[in-house]
Amino acid sequence: MNKILKLSTTELSKLISSKKISSEELVYESIKNIKENDSKINSFITLLEQDSIEKAKIIDKKLAKNEIRHSFLSGIPIMLKDNIATKNIRTT
Numbered sequence: 001m002n003k004i005l006k007l008s009t010t011e012l013s014k015l016i017s018s019k020k021i022s023s024e025e026l027v028y029e030s031i032k033n034i035k036e037n038d039s040k041i042n043s044f045i046t047l048l049e050q051d052s053i054e055k056a057k058i059i060d061k062k063l064a065k066n067e068i069r070h071s072f073l074s075g076i077p078i079m080l081k082d083n084i085a086t087k088n089i090r091t092t
Contacts, residue, residue, distance in 0.1 A: 002029045009076055016063075016075045023056040023063075023075025030077045045082050046090045052077060 004012070004021065015021045031049055038044050059075045062068040085091050 017070040023059045027052050027056040
C-alpha cells in the first residue's frame with residue numbers, strides 16, 4: 001500500500017490544500033489499492049473509476065485557479081455503502 005493511503009483525512013486535506021499532492025493522485029492511488037486488494041476482502045460492488053478520476057481533475061483545476069476555496073474534504077475520495085439509492089449507479 002502506498003504510504004499516502006495510510007495518512008489521516010486531516011493529513012491528506014493539508015497535503016491537497018498545500019498542493020503537495022493532487023486529488024487526482026490520491027484517487028489513482030485509492031483505485032490502485034482497491035484493485036490490488038478487493039479480491040481478498042470483496043467490499044466493492046461498483047467502482048466509479050472514470051467518474052472519480054474526472055471529478056478529481058475538475059477539483060484540482062478549480063483549486064489551482066482559485067475558483068473554489070479548499071474545504072476539509074475537497075478532493076478526498078469517499079466510499080459509500082451500497083444501501084443508498086443513487087441515480088444512474090447500480091444499487092443492490
